[in-house]
Amino acid sequence: MADDPVIRLPLNPDEEVSSDAGKSFEKLRHLILAPEQEDLARLRERVESPDQRANDLSAVLPEAIRLRHRQGGGDALSEALAPSVESALRESVRKDPGTLADALFPVMGPAIRRSILQTLRQLFESFNTAMEQSLSLRGLQWRFEALRTGRSFSEVVLLHSLVFRTEQVFLIHKKTGLPLCHVVAPSVAMEDPSLVSGMLSAIQDFVRDSFHSPQGQGIEKLQIGELEVWIEDGPQAVIAAVIRGMAPPAYRTELVETVERVHRRFAEQLERFQGETSPFSAAAEDLTSCLNSQFREKRSLRPKPYVFVFAGILLALLAGWLTFVGWRNHRWRTYVETLGRQPGMVVTSFGRQGGHFIISGLRDPLSSDPLALLQSVGLDPRQVQFHWGAYYALDDPILQQRAVNLLRPPPGVNITVADGMLSTQGVAPDDWFTTLSARASTIPGIRAVDVSRLIGANQAEFHRLESLIQSTVLTFPVGSAELSSAQSDSLKLLSPEIGAFLAKAQVLHKNAIIDIVGHSDSTGAESTNRLLSQERADSVARQLAREGLPRGSVRPVGVASAQPLREETDEQARQSNRSVTFSVSATAPPKS
Amino acid sequence: MLQKKICMLGSFAVGKTSLVRRYVESIYSDVYHTTVGVKIDKKTVQHGQQEVTLVLWDLYGEDEFQKMRWSYVKGASGYLLVADGTRRLTVEKAMQLEEGVRQAVGSLPFIFVLNKADLSPAWEIDAKVEDELTVKGWNVMRASAKTGENVEAAFQKLTAKMLGE
Numbered sequence: 001m002a003d004d005p006v007i008r009l010p011l012n013p014d015e016e017v018s019s020d021a022g023k024s025f026e027k028l029r030h031l032i033l034a035p036e037q038e039d040l041a042r043l044r045e046r047v048e049s050p051d052q053r054a055n056d057l058s059a060v061l062p063e064a065i066r067l068r069h070r071q072g073g074g075d076a077l078s079e080a081l082a083p084s085v086e087s088a089l090r091e092s093v094r095k096d097p098g099t100l101a102d103a104l105f106p107v108m109g110p111a112i113r114r115s116i117l118q119t120l121r122q123l124f125e126s127f128n129t130a131m132e133q134s135l136s137l138r139g140l141q142w143r144f145e146a147l148r149t150g151r152s153f154s155e156v157v158l159l160h161s162l163v164f165r166t167e168q169v170f171l172i173h174k175k176t177g178l179p180l181c182h183v184v185a186p187s188v189a190m191e192d193p194s195l196v197s198g199m200l201s202a203i204q205d206f207v208r209d210s211f212h213s214p215q216g217q218g219i220e221k222l223q224i225g226e227l228e229v230w231i232e233d234g235p236q237a238v239i240a241a242v243i244r245g246m247a248p249p250a251y252r253t254e255l256v257e258t259v260e261r262v263h264r265r266f267a268e269q270l271e272r273f274q275g276e277t278s279p280f281s282a283a284a285e286d287l288t289s290c291l292n293s294q295f296r297e298k299r300s301l302r303p304k305p306y307v308f309v310f311a312g313i314l315l316a317l318l319a320g321w322l323t324f325v326g327w328r329n330h331r332w333r334t335y336v337e338t339l340g341r342q343p344g345m346v347v348t349s350f351g352r353q354g355g356h357f358i359i360s361g362l363r364d365p366l367s368s369d370p371l372a373l374l375q376s377v378g379l380d381p382r383q384v385q386f387h388w389g390a391y392y393a394l395d396d397p398i399l400q401q402r403a404v405n406l407l408r409p410p411p412g413v414n415i416t417v418a419d420g421m422l423s424t425q426g427v428a429p430d431d432w433f434t435t436l437s438a439r440a441s442t443i444p445g446i447r448a449v450d451v452s453r454l455i456g457a458n459q460a461e462f463h464r465l466e467s468l469i470q471s472t473v474l475t476f477p478v479g480s481a482e483l484s485s486a487q488s489d490s491l492k493l494l495s496p497e498i499g500a501f502l503a504k505a506q507v508l509h510k511n512a513i514i515d516i517v518g519h520s521d522s523t524g525a526e527s528t529n530r531l532l533s534q535e536r537a538d539s540v541a542r543q544l545a546r547e548g549l550p551r552g553s554v555r556p557v558g559v560a561s562a563q564p565l566r567e568e569t570d571e572q573a574r575q576s577n578r579s580v581t582f583s584v585s586a587t588a589p590p591k592s
Numbered sequence: 593m594l595q596k597k598i599c600m601l602g603s604f605a606v607g608k609t610s611l612v613r614r615y616v617e618s619i620y621s622d623v624y625h626t627t628v629g630v631k632i633d634k635k636t637v638q639h640g641q642q643e644v645t646l647v648l649w650d651l652y653g654e655d656e657f658q659k660m661r662w663s664y665v666k667g668a669s670g671y672l673l674v675a676d677g678t679r680r681l682t683v684e685k686a687m688q689l690e691e692g693v694r695q696a697v698g699s700l701p702f703i704f705v706l707n708k709a710d711l712s713p714a715w716e717i718d719a720k721v722e723d724e725l726t727v728k729g730w731n732v733m734r735a736s737a738k739t740g741e742n743v744e745a746a747f748q749k750l751t752a753k754m755l756g757e
Contacts, residue, residue: 176597176667177632178647191619194595194647198632199620202649205663206628275596275644275669 118256122249148306164245167227169287170197171262171280172238173273177201180237180273180280183287200231200240234259236270241290258286332357335377342368343395357384364393366401394420394445403443407436413454422446425453427460458507465501466584469494469514473565474540474580478521481535483543491540495547502553505586514554515583516540521574522561534558540580595645596754597667601660601693602674603685604653607707610737611674615744616648625652629661637751644751660689662696670701670754672746677706677734680716690730701753702731703746709736 146153167188171181179197204218222229232255269279340347344367349360400417413426433456440449505512518537520529537556566573600608616633624631633648654660675682735742
C-alpha cells in the first residue's frame with residue numbers, strides 16, 4: 001500500500017499522520033474544515049446539553065407565548081398550562097402557604113374587608129332596628145311574644161320586620177345606565193324603566209363625582225317616605241330594588257347574591273353589551289326571586305296557639321280563684337257553725353259585704369270570745385265585722401258560770417248546773433251554807449238547788465270528833481280495872497276532843513251522850529266478867545270526870561264479853577277484848 | 593329590544609331642551625338640570641325594520657355656575673351637539689365640547705345641530721362655517737325647536753350613524 005497515490009486523511013484531527021504529506025494534508029484540512037467543525041461541535045453541544053437548551057428557550061419563551069395569544073390560540077395555551085399551573089399552586093401551598101398568601105394578600109384583603117364591612121353593617125342595622133322597636137307599643141307586644149315563645153327579642157323583631165314588599169327590581173347596565181331587565185310586582189304603578197334606570201345611574205354618577213367616593217362606591221340606599229331603593233353594585237351591572245316598607249338587612253345578602261349570579265350567567269353578554277337587551281330577558285327569573293320571596297306572610301285566621309295558652313291560663317286562674325274562694329267560704333261557714341254551737345251565742349245572719357264577712361246575732365256577756373275563737377282556727381280578724389245583741393242565756397254552762405259569779409263558793413265547794421238544777425258539793429262555812437238555797441233560787445234559770453252533797457263546817461267537825469272518839473280503845477291487863485299511866489295519858493288527850501264534840505252537839509242543837517263501854521275477855525265466870533267490865537268503864541268515867549267533863553254527858557256500862565271487839569282465837573285477841581270503848585249517840589231535841 | 597344611550601350637549605341656552613321637548617317621553621322636570629345636571633328623556637326611533645330606543649341624557653349646558661359632568665357621557669353611543677345659530681360663541685363652545693367628549697370617552701358618532709333655523713336672517717353663522725365643519729367630517733344640520741324642522745331627522749340620522757351606516 002506504500003504506492004497508494006491516495007493519501008487518507010484522518011477523520012479525527014487528533015489522529016497521528018506520520019508522513020510529511022500527511023502533515024501537509026493535515027494543515028490543509030485544518031484550514032478548510034476547522035471553522036465548520038467548530039460550529040458543528042458547538043451546535044451539537046447546544047442540542048445535546050439540557051442546560052444550553054433551557055437557556056435558549058428562556059430567551060424566546062415570553063415572546064412565543066405573546067405571539068401565540070396574538071394568533072388567537074390563547075385558549076389552547078391556557079388549557080395546556082392549566083394542569084401544570086394548578087399542580088404548581090398546590091405544590092407551592094404544600095411547601096409554604098405563606099408565599100401564596102402573601103401574593104394574594106393585596107387582592108384578598110380588600111375583598112375580605114368589604115365582606116366584613118357588609119356583615120357588620122347588616123349587624124348594626126339589625127341592632128338599630130331592634131333598639132328602635134324596643135321602645136314602641138308594638139315593641140312591648142313583641143317583647144311579650146319573646147317571653148312567651150322563648151325566642152330572643154331581636155329574633156322576634158326581625159321576624160316582624162319582614163313586613164315589606166319589593167315592588168320593582170331593575171337590572172341596569174352600569175356603564176350606559178340602560179335597563180337590561182326589569183320586573184314588577186302585580187298591580188304596582190310603574191314609570192318607564194329606561195327613564196328610571198337612566199336617572200338612577202345619573203344620580204349614582206352625580207354622587208360619585210360630587211363626593212369623590214373611593215373605589216367608585218355609590219349610593220346603596222335611597223329613602224323616599226315609605227319607599228326605599230336598595231342598590232347593589234356589580235362590576236358590569238347594578239341591581240336596584242324598589243321596596244315598600246322595611247326590608248330586613250338580610251335582604252341585602254339576597255341582592256348581592258343575585259348580582260353575583262347575573263354576572264356569572266351573563267358574563268359574556270355583559271362584556272359585549274351594545275344596547276341589545278333581549279339576551280337579558282332570561283335574567284327576569286333571577287330578579288323575580290328577589291320579588292316573590294319577600295311577601296309578608298299572611299296572618300292566619302285560625303287563633304294562634306298562644307290564644308289557647310292564654311285562655312288556659314285564664315281558666316286555670318279562674319278555677320284556682322274559685323277554689324280558693326270556696327275553701328275560704330267553707331272555713332268561714334264552719335267557724336260560724338262553731339259560733340252557733342257555743343253556749344250563750346246565737347248567730348242570726350252571716351254574709352259578705354264590702355269585702356268583709358258580717359256576722360250578726362245575740363251573745364251573753366259570759367259566753368266565750370268570738371275573736372279568740374277566730375284566731376284559734378287561723379282566720380283573719382280583719383276580714384270580719386260582728387254585730388252582737390246582748391241577752392241572758394239559759395244554757396247550763398252559762399248558768400253555772402253565772403251561779404259561780406254570784407254565789408262565790410268558798411274553797412272546797414264545787415257548783416254544777418244541769419238542766420237548771422244547781423248542785424253543790426263540799427264543805428262550806430255554815431253561814432254560806434245556810435243562805436245558799438235562798439240565794440241560788442234568785443238566779444234566773446236555776447229551777448232547783450241540790451245541797452245533799454254539801455255539809456256545814458260544824459257538822460263536819462261534829463262527825464270528825466264522833467269518829468275520833470269512837471275509834472279510841474283503852475286496854476287493861478287480865479283481871480284489872482286500873483288505868484295504866486299510858487292509858488291515863490291517852491284519856492288526857494281524848495278528854496278535850498270529847499268536850500269539843502259535846503260543844504258542837506250543842507251548836508247543832510243535838511242531845512249527845514257518850515257511852516263508856518267496858519269489856520272483858522270470855523275467860524272466867526260471866527258474872528265476874530260483868531263486874532270487871534263495869535269496873536273498867538267506871539274507872540274511865542272517873543278519870544274523865546277528873547279531867548273536867550260533866551258527869552251527865554257520859555254513861556259507863558259493863559257488857560262483859562257480850563260485845564267482843566274481836567273473836568277470841570288467840571291471846572292477842574283476848575287482850576283486845578279486855579278494854580273500854582266509846583259509843584256516841586246524838587239525837588235531835590224533840591220539836592216543841 | 594335595542595336601546596342606546598345618547599347625550600345632548602351644547603352650551604347654556606342653545607335650546608337643547610326646547611329642541612326635543614315635543615318629541616320625547618319624559619317624566620322628569622327641568623329642575624333636574626340645575627340640580628343633578630342632567631335630565632333623562634326617551635325617544636323611540638324606527639330604523640328600518642328595527643325600533644331603537646334612545647335614552648336621552650340631556651346635559652346641563654355648561655356655564656359659569658356649573659361645570660360639565662363628563663361622567664354622564666360615559667357609556668353613550670352617540671350625541672347631539674347643539675349650538676345656537678344666532679350666537680357664534682356657541683359654535684366655538686360646541687367645538688370645545690366635541691373635543692372634550694373625545695378626551696373623555698373617545699370618538700363617538702354625533703350630529704351637530706344648529707338650532708333656531710327659523711331665525712336664519714339673524715344668524716351670526718354663515719354657510720362658510722358650516723362648510724368648514726362639514727369638511728372636518730361633521731354632520732351639520734339646521735333645525736328649529738319652534739317649527740320642529742329637522743328635529744326628527746336629526747335623531748334618525750344619529751341613529752343611523754350609531755348603527756354604523
